[in-house]
Amino acid sequence: xxxxxxxxxxxxxxxxxxxxxxxxxxxxxxxxxxxxxxxxxxxxxxxxxxxxxxxxxxxxxxxxxxxxxxxxxxxxxxxxxxxxxxxxxxxxxxxxxxxxxxxxxxxxxxxxxxxxxxxxxxxxxxxxxxxxxxxxxxxxxxxxxxxxxxxxxxxxxxxxxxxxxxxxxxxxxxxxxxxxxxxxxxxxxxxxxxxxxxxxxxxxxxxxxxxxxxxxxxxxxxxxxxxxxxxxxxxxxxxxxxxxxxxxxxxxxxxxxxxxxxxxxxxxxxxxxxxxxxxxxxxxxxxxxxxxxxxxxxxxxxxxxx
Amino acid sequence: xxxxxxxxxxxxxxxxxxxxxxxxxxxxxxxxxxxxxxxxxxxxxxxxxxxxxxxxxxxxxxxxxxxxxxxxxxxxxxxxxxxxxxxxxxxxxxxxxxxxxxxxxxxxxxxxxxxxxxxxxxxxxxxxxxxxxxxxxxxxxxxxxxxxxxxxxxxxxxxxxxxxxxxxxxxxxxxxxxxxxxxxxxxxxxxxxxxxxxxxxxxxxxxxxxxxxxxxxxxxxxxxxxxxxxxxxxxxxxxxxxxxxxxxxxxxxxxxxxxxxxxxxxxxxxxxxxxxxxxxxxxxxxxxxxxxxxxxxxxxxxxxxxxxxxxxxxxxxxxxxxxxxxxxxxxxxxxxxxxxxxxx
Numbered sequence: 346x347x348x349x350x351x352x353x354x355x356x357x358x359x360x361x362x363x364x365x366x367x368x369x370x371x372x373x374x375x376x377x378x379x380x381x382x383x384x385x386x387x388x389x390x391x392x393x394x395x396x397x398x399x400x401x402x403x404x405x406x407x408x409x410x411x412x413x414x415x416x417x418x419x420x421x422x423x424x425x426x427x428x429x430x431x432x433x434x435x436x437x438x439x440x441x442x443x444x445x446x447x448x449x450x451x452x453x454x455x456x457x458x459x460x461x462x463x464x465x466x467x468x469x470x471x472x473x474x475x476x477x478x479x480x481x482x483x484x485x486x487x488x489x490x491x492x493x494x495x496x497x498x499x500x501x502x503x504x505x506x507x508x509x510x511x512x513x514x515x516x517x518x519x520x521x522x523x524x525x526x527x528x529x530x531x532x533x534x535x536x537x538x539x540x541x542x543x544x545x546x547x548x549x550x551x552x553x554x555x556x557x558x559x560x561x562x563x564x565x566x567x568x569x570x571x572x573x574x575x576x577x578x579x580x581x582x583x584x585x586x587x588x589x590x591x592x593x594x595x596x597x598x599x600x601x602x603x604x605x606x607x608x609x610x611x612x613x614x615x616x617x618x619x620x621x622x623x624x625x626x627x628x629x630x631x632x633x634x635x636x637x638x639x640x641x642x643x644x645x646x647x648x649x650x651x
Numbered sequence: 652x653x654x655x656x657x658x659x660x661x662x663x664x665x666x667x668x669x670x671x672x673x674x675x676x677x678x679x680x681x682x683x684x685x686x687x688x689x690x691x692x693x694x695x696x697x698x699x700x701x702x703x704x705x706x707x708x709x710x711x712x713x714x715x716x717x718x719x720x721x722x723x724x725x726x727x728x729x730x731x732x733x734x735x736x737x738x739x740x741x742x743x744x745x746x747x748x749x750x751x752x753x754x755x756x757x758x759x760x761x762x763x764x765x766x767x768x769x770x771x772x773x774x775x776x777x778x779x780x781x782x783x784x785x786x787x788x789x790x791x792x793x794x795x796x797x798x799x800x801x802x803x804x805x806x807x808x809x810x811x812x813x814x815x816x817x818x819x820x821x822x823x824x825x826x827x828x829x830x831x832x833x834x835x836x837x838x839x840x841x842x843x844x845x846x847x848x849x850x851x852x853x854x855x856x857x858x859x860x861x862x863x864x865x866x867x868x869x870x871x872x873x874x875x876x877x878x879x880x881x882x883x884x885x886x887x888x889x890x891x892x893x894x895x896x897x898x899x900x901x902x903x904x905x906x907x908x909x910x911x912x913x914x915x916x917x918x919x920x921x922x923x924x925x926x927x928x929x930x931x932x933x934x935x936x937x938x939x940x941x942x943x944x945x946x947x948x949x950x951x952x953x954x955x956x957x958x959x960x961x962x963x964x965x966x967x968x969x970x971x972x973x974x975x976x977x978x979x980x981x982x983x984x985x986x987x988x989x990x991x992x993x994x995x
Contacts, residue, residue, distance in 0.1 A: 363814045370815065438819065444782065468811055470791045476778035485860030486746065488775055491872060557872070559864040566860075573873065612787045612824050616805055619794075619816040629976045634983035641959065641984070642991035644975060645903065647834065648936055648957055649882075 346399040346495075349451060350390040350423065351462035351474065352383040353406030354414045358467070365620045379414055380406065382463025382572035389493040389570050390461045391422045391578065397495050399458075400424045404450060406462065406474060407443055408432065412595040419588045419595065420580035431600025431609070438469065438613045444477040449603035451482065457565060464489045464569040475569035485562045491574040495564075676702040677762040679753065680713045680725060681770050687721050689838060690768035692728045694831045696839035697795055698766050699729035701804060704797045707763060708732065712756065713849070714749055716742035722849035727841040738854035744772050745859035750779055752854060757784060762826045764804055769830040781828045787821030788828040793835040804829065813956075877923060880906040883934045883955075885925055887942030888912035889962055891982035896940050899985060902992040903936065910948050927951045941981045944969025961985075 360374030379387075383406065390401045403418035403426040415426035429446060451457055460482075465472040472488070479486035588594045600609070630637045676698040681688035695711065702709045711730035713722055715737065722733040736752045753776065757765070765780070767773030769791050781788040794807040798820060804827050807816040821827045877883065882905025886896040890913065900907045909919040910926065925932055927947045933954035940961050942948065949972050952958060960973035963980045970976045977984055 358811050358814075361811070361814075363811075365815070440778075441782070441787065441824075469817075470809060470812070472774055473778035473781070473788050473790060476775060477782040480779040480782035486775070486779075487861055488771075492870060557870045559870075560861050561864055562861045573875070573879075576873070613789065613819050613821050615817055616820050617818040619807055619818060621813065621816070624974060626972060626974055627970060627976060628974060629970075629978065634979045635987045637977045637979055638984050638987035639991055641975065641977060642988055645936065645938075645959070645992065649903065 346397065346459070347454070347457045348390045348393060348399045348401045349404055349454070349457045349460045350383075350387050350401060350418065351404050351406050351447065351460065351478075352387055352414050352418055353380045353463070353466065354378065354409065355380050355467045363620070365623045368618070368620050370618075377413070379417060379577075380463050381467050382465050382570060383414075384463075384577040385572060385574045386461040386463050386568075386570040387418055387421065387423070388575040388577045389490070389568075390459075392575070393459070393493060393495050394422065399495075402427065402454065402457075404447060405429055406466075407439065408446075408600065415595045416588050417580070420585040421578055422581070422584075426595045428595045428597050429600050429603075430597055438471065438615070439609075439611055440471060440474045440477055441612045442609050443474060444481050445604050445608045446600055447474075447478055448481040450598065453598075453603065459495070459564060460484075460567045461493070462567075462569055464571045467572070472569065475567050479567035482565070482567070485566045487560060487562060487566065487568045489571045490568050491557065491571055493568055493570065674761065674763045675708045675710050676705065676764045676766070677757070677760075678709065678711045678725075678730065678766045679773070679776065680711055680721070681768045681772055682713070682715050682718055682721065687724045687728075688768060688770070690770060690831060690833040691725075692838045692841075693833070693836040694766040694768055695725065695728040695730060697831060697836045698764070699839065701764060701795060701797060704799060705763065705802060710734065710760075710762075712736070712753065714741050714752060716740075719849060719851075723846075724841065726847045726849075727843060727845050728839050729842075729845075731847070733847065733849040734852050735849045736852040736854050738856065740856035741854065744775075746775050746779070746861065747859050748854075748857045749776060750783075751857045752852060753780060754783055756852065757826065763802065764827045764829065767828070767830045769832050773830045777828050777830050781826075784826060785824060786826040786828050787824040788830075789819050789821065790830045791832045792829045793832050795829070803827070875906070877906055877908055877925075877930045878932055880932065880934055882906070882936045883908050883925070883932055884938045884940065885909050885942055886913040886918055886940050887944075887962075888916070889941030889943070889964075889981060890918075891941065891980070892985070893918040895981075895985040895989065898989055899938065899940070899992070902989060903938070905934070905936070905938075908932070910942050910945075912942075925951050939969055939973070940985070942969055943967045944972070 354377040357376045357378045360376055362371040362373060393399055394401050401423040403415050403423045408429055408431050412428040415428055419426045460478060462475050476486050630640050678694045678698050680691045698709045708731040709729055710732045711725040713733060713735045716739050719735050719737050722735055725733050740748050767777045777788055789806045789808060791808050792806040793809055796805045798805055801822060803820050803822050805818050805820045806829055807818050810817055882903045884896055884900035884905050885908040886893055887910045890896055897907055908923045908925045911924060913919050914921060914924050925948060927950045931951045935956045937952050937955040938959045944967055958973040959975045960969040961977045961979060961981045961984055962969060965978045
């Protein structure tokens with residue numbers, strides 16, 4: 346099984362100060378971190394790898410000047426990482442162009458069973474890369490998953506049941522050997538409650554209004570993982586050092602080999618910045634407590650909708 | 652004086668005329684609890700403004716089962732034409748059947764601008780339609796303007812959750828897809844004199860690729876630490892009844908916290924103290940109930956996006972940093988507040 350996880354980077358908001366009155370953004374510390382939702386997608390991919398066995402390949406969400414996020418993915422357990430080298434204008438919004446590049450990359454890799462990526466980006470809040478990729482490949486999509494599990498099921502019903510039990514026993518043992526923390530094991534037990542059916546079945550827990558529902562789809566599929574759904578594991582120390590020491594740990598693919606120049610034309614353009622008005626502090630409500638309570642309830646209700 | 656003929660006259664004037672042919676500004680309607688979702692009405696208001704500037708018509712698309720009656724609301728909110736796909740297969744939102752209907756419709760009509768609400772449905776459908784039709788998509792739009800020379804919509808999107816906005820445009824690719832952030836646009840006036848007949852669409856059911864197995868009963872979402880909670884209701888020495896504070900937190904879907912006074916009263920644990928020496932928080936909404944607000948507490952809530960303070964003393968330091976101040980005893984404010992919030 347082959348899992349592709351698409352990850353990106355974001356300028357750490359802790360290093361930015363937005364001055365609304367001056368209408369300027371001050372970058373005090375230019376440090377890039379993994380997109381929070383992409384961190385969860387990477388963890389989901391690694392958990393599937395732990396449970397069912399898979400090859401995890403990391404690809405970038407946009408064309409990056411360096412391959413640091415890909416090395417971080419390798420250090421945490423991804424098997425391959427491919428740095429796509431090229432120029433796309435207006436970087437963070439070129440999801441349409443990146444969809445073409447990534448679809449071509451998936452083709453060149455010889456297809457995949459599952460593509461995981463973050464449900465949204467921290468900075469621009471755009472969530473279109475996952476569904477666009479699903480459309481380009483003609484695959485089903487599950488957006489905003491909180492938990493991703495996978496099961497290999499055979500064609501014959503009898504064999505199917507056995508295979509499930511054996512796979513679970515084997516993976517449970519592997520996980521106990523590799524990681525003794527209790528949380529991982531309890532997560533594996535939850536997997537057993539999933540329904541079995543023909544083909545490669547795959548379940549994900551998705552948020553639906555107030556509660557959570559389990560949904561399933563045949564593979565191949567595109568799944569986007571909600572930010573904060575899973576906690577990314579720490580990298581293995583020795584692996585981390587090796588990944589950063591080896592010059593060729595990350596493969597380099599030229600984008601021009603994958604798609605022609607016309608496919609990379611930017612679709613959206615940035616036409617400026619706006620700053621919301623400065624906060625007006627100390628607004629006092631007047632009236633009786635009941636009137637104040639009504640006004641406050643209305644304000645809170647409007648705020649909750651945002 | 653008999654003015655009943657006025658009604659008749661108005662009705663005649665406001666009879667909606669629908670144009671033939673392509674183009675137009677389209678809105679895909681969300682249905683929430685058997686009614687048109689507020690975000691759809693807001694999108695119709697935005698669509699009306701755009702269409703008037705473009706010299707185009709506004710169309711609404713309604714998908715579902717037993718929803719034909721809602722078409723009237725869409726017309727009243729500003730749609731010149733309403734297309735309804737009413738079929739049992741569309742009763743629950745599923746991507747493939749909905750996508751099939753909309754893709755067929757838009758391929759035939761070639762819209763200029765398509766608006767969705769930034770809801771679960773809009774976020775699933777808009778990118779797939781944009782990809783299929785080669786259009787551009789701008790998500791989570793909070794304001795729109797028009798570049799009339801090129802008939803291009805310029806849309807503002809919040810960056811880092813609204814720290815600032817970037818204005819984006821899609822100059823060449825058509826249609827231009829937008830998803831509208833709920834609550835960002837004013838809801839339009841529902842004009843009872845606007846009337847029109849909805850056009851019914853043919854629906855050929857398509858099998859959905861993703862099936863719902865059932866509620867994930869034993870799934871527990873990961874616990875959100877207080878420092879990253881989106882809504883916090885904190886109690887102080889003057890809070891009065893802590894049970895009311897807990898109910899307020901539940902009504903807002905938030906977490907309970909407090910200052911040192913609340914810990915001394917035994918209401919909260921040590922790990923729930925909001926203070927620079929305890930937990931520093933950055934919620935979207937912070938409600939301080941009966942907290943006087945010493946320097947350490949106020950510094951710990953500096954990053955909060957919206958602060959409400961309820962305290963009987965008008966000189967309490969919390970009022971200097973709060974966005975909304977209520978000089979009142981929490982014991983008098985909380986019961987009517989809970990009544991108003993829990994009613995909806």
